[in-house]
Amino acid sequence: MRRVAIVGVGMSKFGELWDKSLRDIIAEAGLMALEDANMESKDIQALYGATMASGELIGQEHVAPLIADQMGFKNIPATRVENACASGGTALREAYLAVASGAFDIVAVGGVEKMTDVSTSLATTALGGAGDQEWELFQGATFPALYALMARRHMYEFGTTEEQMAMVAVKNHENAYKNKFAQFHNLITVDDVLNSKLVADPLKILDCSPITDGAAVAILAPVEIAKKYNDAPVEIIASAQASDRIALHDRENLTSLKATQIAAKEAYKQAKLEPNDIQVCEVHDCFTIAEILAIEDLGFFKKGEGGKATEDGQTKIGGKVAINTSGGLKGCGHPVGATGIKQAVEITWQLRGEAEGRNTNAEIGMTHNVGGSGATAVVHIFKRV
Amino acid sequence: MESDGLALKWRRIPNRYRLLGSHCENCGANFFPPRKICPNCGRKTKMVEKTFSGYGKIYSFTVVRTPTEEHKENAPYILAIVQLDEGPKLTAQIIKDNNKEIKIGSRVKLAFRRITEDGKEGLIHYGYKFQVIK
Numbered sequence: 001m002r003r004v005a006i007v008g009v010g011m012s013k014f015g016e017l018w019d020k021s022l023r024d025i026i027a028e029a030g031l032m033a034l035e036d037a038n039m040e041s042k043d044i045q046a047l048y049g050a051t052m053a054s055g056e057l058i059g060q061e062h063v064a065p066l067i068a069d070q071m072g073f074k075n076i077p078a079t080r081v082e083n084a085c086a087s088g089g090t091a092l093r094e095a096y097l098a099v100a101s102g103a104f105d106i107v108a109v110g111g112v113e114k115m116t117d118v119s120t121s122l123a124t125t126a127l128g129g130a131g132d133q134e135w136e137l138f139q140g141a142t143f144p145a146l147y148a149l150m151a152r153r154h155m156y157e158f159g160t161t162e163e164q165m166a167m168v169a170v171k172n173h174e175n176a177y178k179n180k181f182a183q184f185h186n187l188i189t190v191d192d193v194l195n196s197k198l199v200a201d202p203l204k205i206l207d208c209s210p211i212t213d214g215a216a217v218a219i220l221a222p223v224e225i226a227k228k229y230n231d232a233p234v235e236i237i238a239s240a241q242a243s244d245r246i247a248l249h250d251r252e253n254l255t256s257l258k259a260t261q262i263a264a265k266e267a268y269k270q271a272k273l274e275p276n277d278i279q280v281c282e283v284h285d286c287f288t289i290a291e292i293l294a295i296e297d298l299g300f301f302k303k304g305e306g307g308k309a310t311e312d313g314q315t316k317i318g319g320k321v322a323i324n325t326s327g328g329l330k331g332c333g334h335p336v337g338a339t340g341i342k343q344a345v346e347i348t349w350q351l352r353g354e355a356e357g358r359n360t361n362a363e364i365g366m367t368h369n370v371g372g373s374g375a376t377a378v379v380h381i382f383k384r385v
Numbered sequence: 386m387e388s389d390g391l392a393l394k395w396r397r398i399p400n401r402y403r404l405l406g407s408h409c410e411n412c413g414a415n416f417f418p419p420r421k422i423c424p425n426c427g428r429k430t431k432m433v434e435k436t437f438s439g440y441g442k443i444y445s446f447t448v449v450r451t452p453t454e455e456h457k458e459n460a461p462y463i464l465a466i467v468q469l470d471e472g473p474k475l476t477a478q479i480i481k482d483n484n485k486e487i488k489i490g491s492r493v494k495l496a497f498r499r500i501t502e503d504g505k506e507g508l509i510h511y512g513y514k515f516q517v518i519k
Contacts, residue, residue, distance in 0.1 A: 121454050128453050134418070135475065135476060138394075138500065138501070138512070140456045140478055140500070141449075141464060141476055142449055142451065144449075145447050145464050149446070149464075150445075152445045152447060153445040199451045200447045200450065201447050203447075245424075247476070248466065249474040250474065254444075254466070
């Protein structure tokens with residue numbers, strides 16, 4: 001296997017982009033990535049495109065060739081990757097494997113979701129498809145409900161509080177405030193979260209990531225030629241993925257995501273690193289409880305201590321490990337198919353020192369992307385070449 | 386709304402009306418919802434049908450206030466993961482009863498109820514909910 005680096009990244013503004021279509025935002029992100037890599041469209045040899053629910057949200061399937069078409073990537077193999085909310089991270093891994101294997105030299109990976117063209121309840125229904133349609137959704141489950149079931153159990157087993165969960169949202173809005181691409185630029189307080197509307201008890205609306213339009217693109221090349229395209233390439237030093245039972249009720253417990261634990265263990269092994277070596281990490285905070293589970297399952301904090309660690313400020317910029325400097329899914333937004341790629345874009349900027357106003361001076365970074373209620377987890381580790 | 390996808394729901398009637406799940410004779414494990422292949426045994430699976438007693442306890446619960454399109458009429462409703470006495474866990478609604486406290490560990494029993502309907506003139510889909518017994 002060859003060593004692989006990211007040589008170009010780009011993303012669109014995340015938010016409610018009513019004046020833009022799916023093809024507009026992916027083209028915007030793609031152009032930025034091409035400029036970053038100092039490349040022409042014709043240099044790209046293959047494309048992996050990630051979207052979760054474009055069929056349900058805008059009636060458009062077959063999105064990978066559409067992206068290639070809009071980007072001027074003429075006649076190259078273009079493949080859609082769908083793994084629910086982990087579509088982006090999974091597509092990044094497929095692109096990584098395509099370059100590592102030697103099949104291609106220059107591969108683009110793009111993630112996009114256009115979510116605000118439908119009502120919130122239709123978007124909720126579309127996202128529900130990431131769960132078990134026959135045995136969860138039929139019974140009345142929604143995604144906030146599934147994570148609420150995890151939250152209730154984490155509170156019961158470890159004494160995690162609603163205030164600690166609220167602090168995840170407060171921190172991620174603080175980080176998003178410094179990110180010009182983020183959906184939210186408003187600072188919030190713990191009381192704001194606690195007093196916001198209940199969605200699925202104990203989760204309130206400000207515990208939930210929003211409905212977002214957005215796109216993100218990365219361009220990968222072998223490390224040996226990476227500097228030809230970019231002065232500061234970022235190497236992918238680990239890429240790992242795991243799956244688990246599709247329905248939440250079939251998992252061994254509700255207080256950890258086993259797929260995250262397995263993918264993380266494999267990633268640390270590949271990179272020959274330990275959790276303490278990670279300085280900055282974009283985790284999958286689709287709900288505030290999800291960030292608490294993630295920082296435990298990735299090994300940064302002991303099981304059950306994620307809430308306390310958040311309360312103590314250990315996940316802020318300048319803390320033990322900076323979590324979700326982009327604002328995360330909560331603050332930056334969660335255009336589902338784009339999220340996994342956006343995480344890699346943020347870590348690339350962090351390792352290059354280009355995360356304006358929120359730099360961590362980190363040398364090692366990580367991304368963690370989850371599908372559904374945890375049936376897929378993808379973990380990548382990055383290092384500046 | 387017309388009842389398209391009729392077979393999708395019709396074929397699950399035995400499972401949803403009387404908790405018909407499965408049991409692996411090779412390892413002794415019980416499953417609900419039913420499965421064809423035992424995750425413990427793989428190709429050595431010896432699956433037979435098993436009807437569950439319908440008794441269990443609440444493992445976790447929430448109140449859904451922002452439902453999907455199909456469940457709009459019923460909101461807000463209590464949704465739980467129930468652990469059956471025979472082992473498996475499942476997702477189901479808990480019937481509201483102001484006299485009974487709902488908490489993790491509450492004893493529950495099976496109740497046959499309407500789950501959703503395809504509009505005013507469409508099919509009504511029935512299935513399992515649970516009620517707190519003490």
